[in-house]
Amino acid sequence: MTRDHCILLVEDNADDALLIERAIRKANLITPLHRVEDGEAACNYLMGAGAYADRIKHPLPTLVLLDLKLPKRSGLEVLRWVRSTPALTKLVIVMLTSSKEHRDVEEAYALGVNSYLVKPIAPAQMLELIKSLGLYWLTHNEPPATSL
Amino acid sequence: MSPGNSNALAPNAFRLLFEAAPDAYVALSPDLTILAVTDAYLRASMTQREKILGRGLFEVFPDNPDDPATEGTRNLRASLVQVLQHRKPDAMPVQKYDIRRPEAEGGGFEERFWSPVNSPVLDAHGELLYIIHRVEDVTEFMRLKREGGEHQKLTAELQELTDKIEAEVYLRSREVAEASRKLKEANAELESFSYTISHDLRAPLRGMQGFADALKVDFAAQLPEEAQRYCTRIGAAAQRMEQLVDDLLAYSRMSREEVQIKPVQLEAVVDQAMQFLAAEITDGKARVQKQGAFAAVLAHRPMLIQALQNLLSNALKFTSSGVAPDIGLHAEERGDRVRLWVEDNGIGIAPEYQSRVFNVFERLHGSDVYPGTGIGLAIVRRAMERMGGASGMESGRSGGSRFWIELPLATLKHS
Numbered sequence: 001m002t003r004d005h006c007i008l009l010v011e012d013n014a015d016d017a018l019l020i021e022r023a024i025r026k027a028n029l030i031t032p033l034h035r036v037e038d039g040e041a042a043c044n045y046l047m048g049a050g051a052y053a054d055r056i057k058h059p060l061p062t063l064v065l066l067d068l069k070l071p072k073r074s075g076l077e078v079l080r081w082v083r084s085t086p087a088l089t090k091l092v093i094v095m096l097t098s099s100k101e102h103r104d105v106e107e108a109y110a111l112g113v114n115s116y117l118v119k120p121i122a123p124a125q126m127l128e129l130i131k132s133l134g135l136y137w138l139t140h141n142e143p144p145a146t147s148l
Numbered sequence: 149m150s151p152g153n154s155n156a157l158a159p160n161a162f163r164l165l166f167e168a169a170p171d172a173y174v175a176l177s178p179d180l181t182i183l184a185v186t187d188a189y190l191r192a193s194m195t196q197r198e199k200i201l202g203r204g205l206f207e208v209f210p211d212n213p214d215d216p217a218t219e220g221t222r223n224l225r226a227s228l229v230q231v232l233q234h235r236k237p238d239a240m241p242v243q244k245y246d247i248r249r250p251e252a253e254g255g256g257f258e259e260r261f262w263s264p265v266n267s268p269v270l271d272a273h274g275e276l277l278y279i280i281h282r283v284e285d286v287t288e289f290m291r292l293k294r295e296g297g298e299h300q301k302l303t304a305e306l307q308e309l310t311d312k313i314e315a316e317v318y319l320r321s322r323e324v325a326e327a328s329r330k331l332k333e334a335n336a337e338l339e340s341f342s343y344t345i346s347h348d349l350r351a352p353l354r355g356m357q358g359f360a361d362a363l364k365v366d367f368a369a370q371l372p373e374e375a376q377r378y379c380t381r382i383g384a385a386a387q388r389m390e391q392l393v394d395d396l397l398a399y400s401r402m403s404r405e406e407v408q409i410k411p412v413q414l415e416a417v418v419d420q421a422m423q424f425l426a427a428e429i430t431d432g433k434a435r436v437q438k439q440g441a442f443a444a445v446l447a448h449r450p451m452l453i454q455a456l457q458n459l460l461s462n463a464l465k466f467t468s469s470g471v472a473p474d475i476g477l478h479a480e481e482r483g484d485r486v487r488l489w490v491e492d493n494g495i496g497i498a499p500e501y502q503s504r505v506f507n508v509f510e511r512l513h514g515s516d517v518y519p520g521t522g523i524g525l526a527i528v529r530r531a532m533e534r535m536g537g538a539s540g541m542e543s544g545r546s547g548g549s550r551f552w553i554e555l556p557l558a559t560l561k562h563s
Contacts, residue, residue: 015355022362069347098350100397101343121354121390122383123361 005138008061009035010042010078011096012070016119020065020096023123023130031138034058039073042066043081046088061091063137066113068097068104076107083112090144092137167197174281175269178232180205183278192285194247194258205281209245220245220262227266228279235276237267242286261290335404342400349393357386395523398454402530407448409535411558414488415442417449418477421456428464434473436460442479443486445555447535452555455531455539456488458524459551463492466549485537486557492548502541528553 007024011017017035024033036042042064045052052058064082068075075095082088094115095108108116117133120126157165163184166173172189174182182200190197193209200208205228206221220243230238243264246257262283269278360382364371371379415438422429422436429436445452463475476491497505504510506529510522525539528551532539537555544550 013351013355015358016351019354019358019362022358098347098354099343119350119354121350121357121386123358123365126358 005031006059006061006063007031007033007138008042008045008064009033010037010039010064010066010070010075011035012037012067016067019123019126020130023126024134026127027131027134029130029134029138031063031134034061038071039075039078041072042070042078043073046082046091047085062143064091064093065096066093068095068099068108076104076111079108079111079113092141092143094133094137172283172285174205174283176205176228176279176281178276178279180228180279182208189283192283194250194253210248219243224264227264228281231266231268231279232276235268235270235274237265240264240266242290259287260285261287338400338404342397342404345393345397350390353386353390353393357383357390360386392523395527399523399527399530402451402454402527402534405448405451405534407451407534409446409448411444412447412449412452413442413444414479414486417447417452417456418442418488420453421460424453424457425460425464428461432464432467432473434464434475436473436475437477439476439478442488443481444558445486446558447537447555451531451535455528455553456490458528459490459553462524462551463490463494463549466492466494468495481557482554484557484559485554487552487554489550489552491544491550493544493546494548496543496547496549497541499543502543505541506539 007029009017009020011020021033021035024031034045036045044050045058046060046064048055048058048060066075066078070078073081075097079093079095082091082093089112092114093112094117095113096117096119097104098119099105100118105116115137117129120129166175166184167186169186170188171186172192173184173186174189175184177183181202181204183202185195185197185200189195195208206225210221223240223243224245227238227240230236240263243262245260245262247260249256249258263286264281264283267280267282268276269280271277360379364376364379364383368376418438428434460475464473467473471493474493476489478489478491480487480489506525510526529539532553532555535555537553539551539553541549541551
């Protein structure tokens with residue numbers, strides 16, 4: 001398990017989480033996946049607070065896949081908090097959500113999201129999406145240096 | 149002693165001085181005979197000195213017989229009696245006393261208002277020798293005052309009307325504000341409803357389709373062929389549901405999206421819609437032809453593109469098997485509006501169904517033959533309504549359908 005190579009999936013729907021995990025497996029992404037189920041847990045994880053204090057077990061991710069509609073703190077709230085937290089301003093965050101609503105897309109970009117993806121319903125498309133996501137953000141993309 | 153000598157006055161100088169006094173005076177004897185008048189009085193009363201001197205005041209100035217309301221004579225007489233009895237000056241209220249116009253000036257009476265003062269002239273023993281009747285012509289003043297009064301009355305009426313209108317406007321504006329608040333609430337509710345559909349209705353669909361597919365793919369070896377077909381059907385059903393959700397959202401978005409009407413080149417919109425459907429056009433080996441000139445219309449561009457895309461998509465979809473779609477597009481100016489025709493060689497629509505095709509979720513065919521949710525034309529209709537346009541259809545000349553959308557023509561002024 002390398003510290004600088006991990007995906008944090010913020011997803012409350014177990015079905016979606018399972019299908020995304022399956023797509024990641026099928027896409028042969030070797031990157032370890034960590035999952036939290038709500039917005040507050042996402043913030044705690046990223047801060048290394050509480051149950052997530054152990055950075056070996058819960059390393060800072062190179063990529064966050066963030067759902068919009070989440071319990072406790074919404075995806076946009078998490079995004080706003082991340083961008084206003086000095087140590088996390090450069091964290092790569094990709095929205096992965098079911099909403100195609102114009103205002104969600106606009107707001108997410110306004111808050112500084114790196115990319116906005118809509119969860120496809122067809123599994124084949126989900127696989128395609130995860131493949132290109134991994135290729136782009138984990139292989140081609142030159143990530144910023146993150147502290148913590 | 150000459151009149152130029154300032155130390156004394158000639159005996160008749162007093163008369164001259166009196167007559168030249170700048171105001172209107174009449175000197176009366178106790179029996180109200182006119183003894184002397186000033187020139188100013190003669191001018192004001194339109195009389196001549198030789199015709200009134202030595203005559204009784206009321207003989208010279210009778211009441212205007214055409215004005216029954218007049219009280220001028222009676223009031224003057226009462227005032228003079230007061231002075232005679234009490235030997236004290238008496239100022240009368242403003243009197244209406246019409247003046248007899250000389251025959252040379254047309255005769256009749258002229259309306260006049262006067263402000264008279266009657267002053268006694270007493271001798272050393274306090275006996276009354278004369279009365280000086282002084283009048284001031286206040287006709288002009290009264291006229292102005294009366295007009296002012298009328299203005300005031302008019303102004304008051306206007307003010308009352310204004311107040312009424314203001315009250316009405318206030319009430320109406322409150323009603324409008326209330327209605328618009330309710331509308332906003334309803335809109336916000338609709339928005340959150342759509343938002344919920346968008347997020348929550350999709351999630352189970354992804355589950356259904358995702359796991360049906362996972363089952364089929366990951367356990368292909370263990371699943372009999374029939375089980376695999378069922379998995380496919382679960383997936384297809386979920387896909388149809390997704391399309392329904394998408395279309396419903398598009399329809400509701402069409403209803404609440406802000407409309408910004410601007411001049412739009414119709415031909416550019418046609419090109420754009422065709423570009424969006426390039427894959428379908430190529431796959432269906434369809435021929436899509438633009439015919440004639442296309443004007444500029446007043447529209448909300450994204451909405452117009454969506455509407456046209458839906459019409460073209462239908463024209464590409466509803467074809468007889470084995471016949472390549474042949475679609476014609478042309479614009480027709482109808483007064484201050486432009487109608488865009490989309491004509492196809494497809495299966496057409498029987499006249500009895502033509503009025504129904506623009507309804508939401510209206511379908512005329514089984515989804516196995518022509519897949520779709522039945523919302524495409526409802527979106528077209530709603531889009532056109534929101535842009536102040538119209539939509540409709542008729543049967544084509546050679547079996548297909550002729551759909552049209554209509555929008556206001558954008559004049560040069562607008563562009």
